Amino acid sequence: MSEKRGSGASSHRHQITEWQAAWNVTNAIQGMFIVSFPYAVVQGGYWAIVAMVAVAYICCHTGKILIDCLYEEDSSGRLVRVRSSYVAIAEEVWGRRIGGRIVNCAQLIELLMTCILYVLLCGDLIVGSFPNTPVDLTSWIMICTAPLLACAFLKSLRRVSWLSFWCTVAHMIINAIIVIYCFTKAGDFKWSEVQVKINIWTFPISMGIVVFSYTSQIFLPTLEGNMIDRSKFNCMMHWTHIAAALFKAIFSYIGFLTWGFATKEVITNNLPTESLRVIVNIILVAKAMLSYPLPFFAAAELLQTTFFDGKPQTPFPSCFDDEDSLKPWGLGLRMGLVIFNMLLAIFIPKFALLMGLIGSFTGTMLSFVWPCYFHIKLKWHSLRWHTKIQDVTIIILGVIFGAMGVYYSGHALERSFHGESPKPFNPRPLNDG
Template structure:
């Protein structure tokens, strides 16, 4: 989903979402294609180690989301205190909250100045880029499995690239938002197909479910499973926007806990089921393990079409940040472009085409979905989900927090850095 931008499902609603609506929006923003790579992660780590890794990633994600909310609350308190000291001069302009519905980039700027915003937005772009490239890889491999004569790279360049260039010209997020729901519905359909196949395989084998399946496959498999799990918890940066959408914001933390706990249970159950069903034959995208028949092909094609349409939603925050730097009041193009609206509009469309083409080219060189998802999850997603929230919390809340709170913040900060370093080492080290 689109971090640090308007939430597609909430656009235009304001602060009026009920707890049930917010619960649904949190689930939609978190669940993505990464769930279909979980069985492979469990094969790599072992079913017990994978389950513990996913549960740990879910708990850590929830805690770090709370850190962002604590930072936002502290900054609001500081603003209200400043307004009181200034005789409430700003109250009529901004209302009770001092005009502070913060984005992730806003927190970075408040904590570390313009450099903090640039760094935070750069990590967001890298994280979102990893997600969009993973979408292209996923679609390419699934379509290639349906049409064996067509390579994944051909699917990306010949089919996806022209379609995504056309969709990049649609600038209304509201017009694209329904495709996110369609993609999630198709993901549920694919998960149901895998579970159905799992049950059939167990009945046919007539053996114990865990027979021949490793509970702990080795130490190095655990970071891999954790990386995929972190990648699966998409939408981390939507925390502040989702909380701001609620009519009763005081209930957001309990709703968030319900959503994260429910998604974690589903992730663990699905990962274990997929690995038990296929064992060492589990593919990095579990839909590739499904039998070759018309119903499986239909599931794959529908899922890929939905994801191809959702790709434009995933691209929105990337386009938004890039265009702000190029076409904003102080943007590079605005400073140099003297030809007026036509030239500027042409440059804007050209920038969108260039970004989409670059991501398609990168996707052609990604060898496997599972390894790529683990790499993105253990590097930029770890920085975005664990390191930055801990840094912000230490900066904003740390001076008045107790020693245990600061100790936990440092734990997440250092663990996230070590996790990201291990992810980089795994990719750069010779195989």
């Protein structure tokens, strides 16, 4: 059914305010992965900091135009919501058979990799906190996954929004502690170690990390569709992305200045006092677990609408009964998804490099290329000339950065498995943190 933009009327039973939508977007673009941003400065220097601001602007723009693609004008000139998802937009442009499958696949990869990275980060943080214990990374990953099985019971976006709120609160407290500690070392800042030149072997990796961290386009159609007042969506996007850009740039720069080239993939592992490192890392583990439900919920919803929404629309019957309760086998499938994430986290234990690789591939497509391409295809005749130029420029940048990032991140990931530096002509071993 078509829906008017800005209308509070909706078929959704669990609506959210613009503040709850903002917590979810903030959780997506300013979440756990910021602990790897100082390491991105190691790889990209000043240009990585510039990229943090530029990518924020681009992703804010593509997020807004993606939502614009959900709407068409009716006969009276009012905007009416005629599409409900990213996939529906792709199906309109590329056809149901091809478009839906391509975007569904990319979204699923992005969401599952986000879940995997949260689980992997939990294990990595605990290993960094207790390096002398006999428990290895694999065991910690399994321990951290156990409470996440509860996510299989989530059915409401409203509950996910409140988890994102408390996640944001914990995020602000921990990052404030790290920044305050860094300022206590201001006299020893390593100003000379920040590079101005671009290293072709490492800058694409840092770009992939930056792009990955700003990818929220997957969640936006659902969030906007569930908002009580959709007219406030653009304002919400502006403030969340401005805040993310400023904080990421400042946090990354100060973090790198404190430790220079000794900055580790997860910056909390640089903290010198064991007690401080343990406290910060354990709270970050709790924060990662609070961040996990949003991408997991989106992945479960995507799988449900694609495969388990009832015959004949989908290949399998619905996961829910007539009372909107999960069937036992549906609950088992969701728990299996959590376990699947855990297994991949165990087998691919390279946090920052994996984030760079995935960000370069699905991140650039979902956040740069496809929103602009769909916008041009659906709105070409109503777009102003400068918007057309802007969209085409972003597409070109997305293709270039995506291709370079996949090649160099993949190359670095391969070398890291052999204990080598991502720089092919640097014999120093890679610092795994």
